[in-house]
Amino acid sequence: MDFEYCVPFDLKFGRGKADHIGEEISRHGRRPLIVTGKSSAKTGLLEKVEGQLEALGMEYHVFDKVSKNPLMTTVEEGAETARSSGCDCILALGGGSPMDASKGIALMACNPGEDIHGIMMDGFGGRRLTALPIVAVPTTCGTGSECNGTAILSDPVTKDKKGIRDNVLIPICSVVDPSLMETMPPETLSAVTFDALCHSMESYLSPRSNPVTEPTSLTCMATLSKYIVRVNDDIYDEEALDAVTLASSLVGSAFYASSLIAPHGLEHPLSGLRDMVHGRGLAALTPVIFRHSCMCSAPKFSIVSKLLGGNDETDCARQVEMLLGRIGLDVYLSDEGFCEDDIPWLVDNAFRVSKARIEDNPKVFGREEIAEIYREAM
16 A cells, blocks of 8 residues: 545635635735636625625735636736735635636746746646645535645647646635535536536546545545435525535545546546536546446446446446436537547547546546547537
8 A cells, every 4th residue: 555645725614604704814814816707796705705805904806807617828817916916815716717717826926937838738847836825715516626736727729728736726725605505507506516426436436546535535425426416406405505515625635635537537628629617528428438447447336336326337327327317417519519520639638638537547548449438428
């Protein structure tokens, strides 16, 4: 047995925690940059946080230009805003996109001479870079980004969608209030909750799972399997929403300390090329990939299947398909505008940006099998 585990995060969880976001920020800085998208203003959360900061006499600046599948160019603009405004910390407010963008902004604000494109493709190169402290307040329950040091960003020119990871990017504090999730529309809820389930399944199936991550992955998988349909049927079911929200956060630390595998690896080219919703891409790919992989790690796929209500590894993919149907997420890539002509680019890009996740899959796919997976998912 040989593994490493270091995921230091400070989680404040519970209903009503959002009433104390300003207090938490004040412990880590005096002039935060609030990084968010347009939806936070619509839900009233941004106004609420601004009121808390003003009551504490704190200056702040709002950067609300983050879109889904956040861009490296947006990160560069946000970092320049942080520097020019004299911000000393980051408040990440919103779904997974503001979380990831905030990490990039926090990093680049402290390292203006660095190239974000080079870091995304090649990592830190052994250097120890610094970042502004981040307080993360998620409003969706799916990415788990609030509890790890991973950021996924897209290059608008090359369409590469790739991740960076380092403990310097782990939020110094995460305020997770399940009541903030209640503003999600149904199509967002289904996509993010399936993303969380994929995190639990993939981190468990990964060969990099270890004695610390495996129990977390299994516990979160069991919780999500139990409540995912229920919360998609009724987002105001507090027991279900609280359970799903907590599992989503905790499994964020598990996959960070193990790895994700082919479903995430092959999805990133999809949302990089077409800017599609990440969870919808996972829904199209995961059953196909599991069908191709299940015999290469049969005991683990059998456990996944049983947690989903199945019998053994042979019906694992079918159990995923049935679950997707129950939450209204039975998706084909053709629904998102993909066609046969896209497959060569998708295969090339998968090996360019997701080689590690392909190699961590229980069955390591070659180019021809990956092309067939994309084809079957059409």
